[in-house]
Amino acid sequence: xxxxxxxxxxxxxxxxxxxxxxxxxxxxxxxxxxxxxxxxxxxxxxxxxxxxxxxxxxxxxxxxxxxxxxxxxxxxxxxxxxxxxxxxxxxxxxxxxxxxxxxxxxxxxxxxxxxxxxxxxxxxxxxxxxxxxxxxxxxxxxxxxxxxxxxxxxxxxxxxxxxxxxxxxxxxxxxxxxxxxxxxxxxxxxxxxxxxxxxxxxxxxxxxxxxxxxxxxxxxxxxxxxxxxxxxxxxxxxxxxxxxxxxxxxxxxxxxxxxxxxxxxxxxxxxxxxxxxxxxxxxxxxxxxxxxxxxxxxxxxxxxxxxxxxxxxxxxxxxxxxxxxxxxxxxxxxxxxxxxxxxxxxxxxxxxxxxxxxxxxxxxxxxxxxxxxxxxxxxxxxxxxxxxxxxxxxxxxxxxxxxxxxxxxxxxxxxxxxxxxxxxxxxxxxxxxxxxxxxxxxxxxxxxxxxxxxx
Ligand SMILES: Cc1cc2nc3c(=O)[nH]c(=O)nc-3n(C[C@H](O)[C@H](O)[C@H](O)COP(=O)(O)OP(=O)(O)OC[C@H]3O[C@@H](n4cnc5c(N)ncnc54)[C@H](O)[C@@H]3O)c2cc1C
Numbered sequence: 001x002x003x004x005x006x007x008x009x010x011x012x013x014x015x016x017x018x019x020x021x022x023x024x025x026x027x028x029x030x031x032x033x034x035x036x037x038x039x040x041x042x043x044x045x046x047x048x049x050x051x052x053x054x055x056x057x058x059x060x061x062x063x064x065x066x067x068x069x070x071x072x073x074x075x076x077x078x079x080x081x082x083x084x085x086x087x088x089x090x091x092x093x094x095x096x097x098x099x100x101x102x103x104x105x106x107x108x109x110x111x112x113x114x115x116x117x118x119x120x121x122x123x124x125x126x127x128x129x130x131x132x133x134x135x136x137x138x139x140x141x142x143x144x145x146x147x148x149x150x151x152x153x154x155x156x157x158x159x160x161x162x163x164x165x166x167x168x169x170x171x172x173x174x175x176x177x178x179x180x181x182x183x184x185x186x187x188x189x190x191x192x193x194x195x196x197x198x199x200x201x202x203x204x205x206x207x208x209x210x211x212x213x214x215x216x217x218x219x220x221x222x223x224x225x226x227x228x229x230x231x232x233x234x235x236x237x238x239x240x241x242x243x244x245x246x247x248x249x250x251x252x253x254x255x256x257x258x259x260x261x262x263x264x265x266x267x268x269x270x271x272x273x274x275x276x277x278x279x280x281x282x283x284x285x286x287x288x289x290x291x292x293x294x295x296x297x298x299x300x301x302x303x304x305x306x307x308x309x310x311x312x313x314x315x316x317x318x319x320x321x322x323x324x325x326x327x328x329x330x331x332x333x334x335x336x337x338x339x340x341x342x343x344x345x346x347x348x349x350x351x352x353x354x355x356x357x358x359x360x361x362x363x364x365x366x367x368x369x370x371x372x373x374x375x376x377x378x379x380x381x382x383x384x385x386x387x388x389x390x391x392x393x394x395x396x397x398x399x400x401x402x403x404x405x406x407x408x409x410x411x412x413x414x415x416x417x418x419x420x421x422x423x424x425x426x427x428x429x430x431x432x433x434x435x436x437x438x439x440x441x442x443x444x445x446x447x448x449x450x451x452x453x454x455x
Pocket of ligand 1 (some may be wrong): 004007008009010011012031032034037038039040041044045046049052073075076077081095096097121150152192248319334357358359360365366367369371401
């Protein structure tokens with residue numbers, strides 16, 4: 001049996017792990033469009049959350065098992081087509097994540113100074129596709145719109161003393177830009193209240209420990225309506241309860257409190273437009289009231305507006321999946337259509353041998369570990385299908401590596417990735433960093449040669 005997995009982020013590796021557990025030594029080929037594996041663990045998770053990145057050791061163990069081949073720099077839809085995989089594998093598992101992000105969607109969000117948080121994150125994490133971006137951090141005030149952990153990552157990275165980031169794997173050009181940054185004040189704001197915020201307590205609490213930064217909130221914005229109080233009092237309200245307690249502490253702090261930099265958490269404010277003649281100079285927001293039953297409350301505009309003078313706005317309003325070519329896709333949820341991981345068309349008809357997992361399956365939610373259960377479900381479906389019917393032999397028996405070579409695709413294998421990995425760590429060590437990521441695609445071959453020369 002041969003299985004193809006497209007994407008080598010957490011969900012791809014967890015799918016491989018689940019397959020290996022069912023059939024040790026099974027032949028698995030993983031395809032990854034970038035020169036490095038690990039998906040958002042490398043290009044999303046904040047560089048100062050180094051411990052979280054150690055999950056890559058688990059992925060390395062999966063990759064090291066016999067039967068698994070990794071093809072770096074091979075993009076589905078570009079270097080290889082889905083039909084070509086289906087001709088060579090009994091099953092194809094799509095684990096391509098959510099490659100797009102949502103815009104703020106208000107007038108003025110295309111002005112210079114208006115950014116997508118997802119782009120900023122990919123840029124400071126050294127993602128090759130985002131290397132060319134520039135973020136103007138010359139102003140003193142930035143606003144991050146969104147109440148999730150990604151919004152908090154962005155706020156923290158904007159405010160954290162650069163010396164503390166300089167030992168991480170953050171891209172050097174980003175460190176340089178942050179060193180020259182004038183940002184002193186960051187607002188984190190969203191349409192709904194503190195009880196509905198999606199960020200986790202651990203991430204909020206980090207702001208209390210941030211050197212030289214005061215964390216602030218406003219007592220009047222932390223007042224809860226009846227429905228929000230009931231949300232907090234319910235068993236599902238544990239995280240929110242602790243968030244509100246923490247934010248209340250921030251509300252007791254006097255603005256300034258001796259620090260030159262601050263983060264201020266704001267609630268029940270919906271972005272209306274970005275102002276500025278040319279560049280962004282202010283974000284206009286409308287106050288909101290929450291209406292509806294607990295856990296179903298909607299933010300409704302109050303007709304009261306305010307403008308926050310700022311020079312940069314980061315929209316952190318969500319990632320979204322991009323349709324892999326020719327795969328049934330639900331544009332509303334930006335996910336592949338599926339039942340328990342089995343890809344189905346609009347009428348629910350299964351697409352033989354085609355599966356999905358991770359963010360492209362369930363949308364951009366959950367932590368890294370959530371992808372493990374998700375992939376286990378998909379793989380259980382895959383094996384149930386294999387047991388239900390006789391295994392259909394793929395029509396073409398040739399090796400995909402030959403096809404890629406014939407096509408002149410400059411793909412990388414696992415050994416080459418581990419040389420790049422070593423190279424990055426060695427380059428990082430020179431300047432006291434965890435690693436110096438190789439960002440530019442055209443540098444990959446030279447780096448591989450340099451790694452060989454070193455040995
Ligand atoms: C900014 C940010 C911070 C986060 N921080 C944390 C955190 O601190 N803790 C935590 O637990 N979780 C965190 N997460 C969530 C976690 O990263 C995700 O749950 C997880 O990465 C999703 O896994 P995935 O495999 O579905 O997608 P991804 O990680 O995105 O992996 C998808 C992979 O597929 C590849 N790919 C895409 N298209 C193709 C194609 N056509 N051909 C070949 N390859 C392709 C991509 O290059 C990528 O490597 C964070 C997420 C973000 C966005």
